[in-house]
Amino acid sequence: MSYRLGIDVGGTFTDFLCLGGEHPLVHKTSSTPADPSLGFVRGLEEIAARLEVPFEDFMARIELIVHGTTVSTNAVLTGNGARTGALLTAGFRDTLRLRDGTRATPYDNHLVPPPPLAPRELTHGVGERIGPEGQVLRELDEASVRAAAEALAAEGVEAVAISFMHSPQNADHERRARELVEEILPDAYLTASHELLEQIRYYPRTSTTVLNAYVGPIISGYMEGLTARLAELRFTGVLLIMQSNGGVATPAEISRRAALSLLSGPASGPTAGLHHLADAAVDACLTVDMGGTSFDVAMVVDGRPVTMTDGVVADWPLALPTIDIHTIGAGGGSIAAVDEGGLLSVGPRSAGAEPGPACYGRGGTEPTTTDADLILGYLSADSPLAGGVPLDLEAARRAFAPVAAALGVSIEEAAAGAYDLVNVNMATGVRDITVRRGLDPRDFPVVVAGGAGPLHAAAIAAELEVALLLVPRESSIFCAAGMLMCDFQHDAVRALKAPLAELDAAAVAATLAELAAAGRETLHGEGVADEAISFSASLDLRYAGQWHELEVPLPWEGGGAPDLASMVGRFDAEHDRTFGYSSPGDTIECLALRLSARGATAKPDLGEMDEMSSGAPDPVTRRPTWSARSRAMVDTPVYDGHGLGAGFEVSGPAIVELATTTIVVPDGFDLLVDRRGSFVLAAGERGRKLARDLLGRLHSVG
């Protein structure tokens, strides 16, 4: 018997999914932010104990750990990254400080600009200049590179970013500068922008390069420490790290391209969502993940998580392909308030984890979303959300009393208002991510995750007119589960600026072959066999004169000439879908060529999450819950989710309680259980029909 584990280290909890026992085992333990490997190892010990296997045996029998980490994200958010210097083209030293000329809120004169991660005194302009067509306008002044490197060495920098103007067109200067810096600073973590992304736009590329340098020593150090600790514990399996592009990589790769570990935790969510629907031949979905402090939305289209190249980490652009995760600060801790004008708002202020919602009894007195959930009966005093802490209904009601008084309504109505508003905010977030792509959220099933997700999911779906939702039984450790489903993935980009019609197919084929060879080499280094490797190519295209590109898949089978001829039609169609119009016949411009190299991993079958009975057990209790339709508290049956087996059905209003979450089934929704024990929520006639189709397909597979 061997084990495979997904381990997702979050800010509050470290989540585990362990496969290989009789049933998949879900485990949560408290995170240890000062040294995340402590919580990591403690969780492993706890799992061994739950499996009743001696710890040493357990460790020796683990064949795979896939790990998502917030180490690098936290370093950026708290300003505790490496001491980082930067070498930029002379004359452009303030590229980061000048940003793109904007600030976050136009009327707020109290706003302070974000301090660059490479401070100005450690940022040097070096003599060199490449022109927009790749021509050398000024030779590299090697003496100025050496002088800058000496100065940085004297300042004790741990990392250096090198980013020169137009290096995507000609990287010679960056390459040479890197060699020179390496001679003077052999131990520093070096990143040259062309190694990371050969993509036009100086500010976002420079920002990405500096981010990579800033977190490089941090993630490398963490990887070394963790690998050593696991080796001590006799771990001989494979350790893989979740990347922000939705793929996995070895510790060595992630140490080199450190910025790919930013946002690594939630990046497996869309893959996890897809996994639950793939058996039913559904290849598109939205995933929503609501925890204590944030709400994340992501999307899968055509069987692939949707990525973006205009992400932002703590004010700084991250131009590497990352899973497009839209985060809004709306969690269980978001605070409700009534303004002087008499309008209700929820967030952006949050009670966070400390002191947390008033009902946690840890000193919080302000009314939060979780307090509203409790007042409305969606949670009960002994609900599991607070990690075993009983929830104090009276404290929640006291917190909401001033809101109710200001609005001239009952406490329940005020709580229902906060519940509605937070759902509208989250629905707006979902709409944003779809609209940006020209997609309609109504066309997607929604897969729901996070401890607080299932409390709000149906109401959000109703807001968006989404008819079908799926709550996996392992909803609360969703991303840890997703990590076991992800493939190796390495993305490369090359600047390729030319009219589409003038692209030379042979030259494009040569570049693709070159990128593919590099991708293959990386994957081989990670132990991936040739037969598991696949490629997908794409072009960044726009109509001449436009400034935003669309990434359009380029048919290419891993060898030979790509099908450039079809790209005109593909681009027109994609443009029409995204923006509502196309201009057939207009000149199309290419800006970049992209290639993703994937190495397939073996996909475990999660099987049945735990013992499931069948049939339709009776509710374990009843309690009043708020009905949005009746605008009143109505008597509602409460079910123990663990006792509900495949084929179980119930119509709302109903509450289903699980060990780590609670599902609210409102009026107008039905809840059904699929063969894996996941819960399907269906809205109205349309939802019921979709749900039956889905379950039919799922069961025919099973």
Added chain:
Amino acid sequence: MPAVAEQAAPDPILASVLQRRVVAVSREMATVLMRSSRSPIFNEIGDFVTVIFDRDGRTLAQTEFASIIAFGAAPSLQAIIEEFGDDVHDGDVFIHNDVFSGGNQFADVGIYTPVFHAGELVAWTAGKGHVADVGGMTLGGYDPKFREVWQEAFRMTPLRIHAGGEPIHDVVRLVRANVRLDLTWDDVQAMIGACTIGRRRLVELLDRYGVDVFDRHMDFVIEAAERQVRAEIERWPDGVYHGESFMQSDGIDPTRRLRVAVEVTIEGAQITFDFSGSDDQAPGFTNMPAASAIGAISIAFMMLLDAAGLSIPTNAGLFATMATKFRKGSLIDPEFPAASVFGNQMCDEVLESIMTALAEPLPDLVCAGWNQFLPASLSGVDPRTGEVYVDLLLFSRGGSGAMKGTDGYDGIGFTGTPGSMRSQDMEIFELSTPHTVEYVELETDSAGAGQWRGGYGTRTRFRFDGEGVRGSTLGDDSEAEGAAPAQGLFGGADGRLNVLRLIEPDGTERDWGSKEGVQIPQGTVCVSNHGGGAGYGDPRDRDPELVRREVREGLLSAEMAREVYGVTVEAGGAA
């Protein structure tokens, strides 16, 4: 006070929810417009707004990138409503840019579409943005030679371009025949697309709630904003306050200094901005249309409210107790047919005059003077493609003014788009238009000193590689013209002025005036230094650690640290 609210008993919770939804619709419109436009002015710089109005033209929600346009969108709609009255139908689209019927600037073209539900007019959706050309005698629409409105642009008074969902082809042809670039029409199409998306979303909301519920709750939302603002202004000391700010050069005479003056009256919850005391209108294009002035005043007002801790989504209620007064025939609100394309730029003077007027009663809320922006519009031929190009020089930027407790923002630029207008990316600037940039950096010692300093300005130098290049500046604060610098407050130093020079290939050097159209020979080098913003409070009271840090960063010289701030820093450390 809101008797209406009590009569109709709207649900405050539903009002809160509907407000979010309407704001979300305006955001979706902006997303669609930003992504679908072809003009860099829209999608790279973000010089546009999307707005949702009620049937009477009151703002319900807006998503603004360019504030000066945003608050200037409502007067145009008033003109359309007055012009067409009941003759407005489902599927109509209106276009407008005329500054003598509510427009803020000719190049800021507005698209307005009515939203009908069950045959009844309920709302309007609008997109308004800066297009690349609107006809007139000069490509790009900026030229100090303008003396009258017809030279500036093709005037579009309220004009229907679609009826019943279909373009009115003869009208569209007339408009297109009078602008130079197809790009302009692509932008118009993108705005129509955004308005159509907004209309669809509003109809979905109306299907769900009905017109009556929508109306009553939108009223409540507007009244709620008004109540918040009233409560705040009532805390402001009653009185009559005066402020002024100066513009240098009217585009004809660079030595001429023009005065913008305001009298602000606070009485209870009412605040009135009276600009009647400003100088008489100028003979050239340095006049400010009323809609543009209302936009500028609104920006100053929003900054004061924000500093007071109010952050309310923008709607008509915010401005319910704000009044404006202009003297017809003055710099603000000139007589027909004056030229006025410079008007938006005078936001800098309007804002500074208001801030200096209110420094005494509201010392915690006002900011010191911002560096006055000196951008230029360019057109020429790119020798690499042989094609005509149009661009704006926006990456050289000054600093904002400091306020109590906070330094000014570095390299932020124009008050009319206070940190919402993007600069071009330098690689894209060189790739897409024929320029070679030598440097773009913060300028040492450029910030106005103070206990809180102004934002740092920038120094830039680049070469024009285009053929037949024509450039027109449209700014202020030119050192060569002897402009008055941004005003410091409470002992803070004034801001720095701007330097703009052209060095032709034969070595001839000359100053490029603040409002001057020039032919630029290929290979000419441009030096453009923008000054920092003004400071707030005595520099000697500044935290010495902050002074030392900026010396270390190379932003402040050791001499200035010693002489102005009284802080001695040992040499070294600055890279």
